[in-house]
Amino acid sequence: MVQYIMNLFNHKGENVMARAKLSKTEKVRNLFSKGQSVTWKTLRNKFDLTSPAAMVGKLRNEGMMIYENRTSAGVSYRVGTPSKAVIAAGQTALFGSQGYASA
Numbered sequence: 735m736v737q738y739i740m741n742l743f744n745h746k747g748e749n750v751m752a753r754a755k756l757s758k759t760e761k762v763r764n765l766f767s768k769g770q771s772v773t774w775k776t777l778r779n780k781f782d783l784t785s786p787a788a789m790v791g792k793l794r795n796e797g798m799m800i801y802e803n804r805t806s807a808g809v810s811y812r813v814g815t816p817s818k819a820v821i822a823a824g825q826t827a828l829f830g831s832q833g834y835a836s837a
Contacts, residue, residue, distance in 0.1 A: 771803070772811050
């Protein structure tokens with residue numbers, strides 16, 4: 735019996751039952767993927783971000799279409815779908831003007 739207990743303690747790391755720790759970026763990305771608006775204060779306080787705007791910029795560079803809403807109550811962010819004009823501007827920036835009619 736004592737040998738069985740000793741074997742349990744000697745084989746650390748083989749039976750890990752915990753989940754991998756998520757980075758702040760992954761946590762914020764998951765929050766945005768829920769589809770609700772997220773306030774600047776929520777990003778600042780819940781995720782301990784020094785600059786929530788920098789995190790939003792980073793996610794935008796990764797391809798997320800994040801819109802900013804400024805009101806008297808403060809700043810909030812939401813994920814949306816890009817408009818046809820934004821897609822056309824991106825294609826023009828990548829491929830140049832190739833004579834396509836704009837939508």
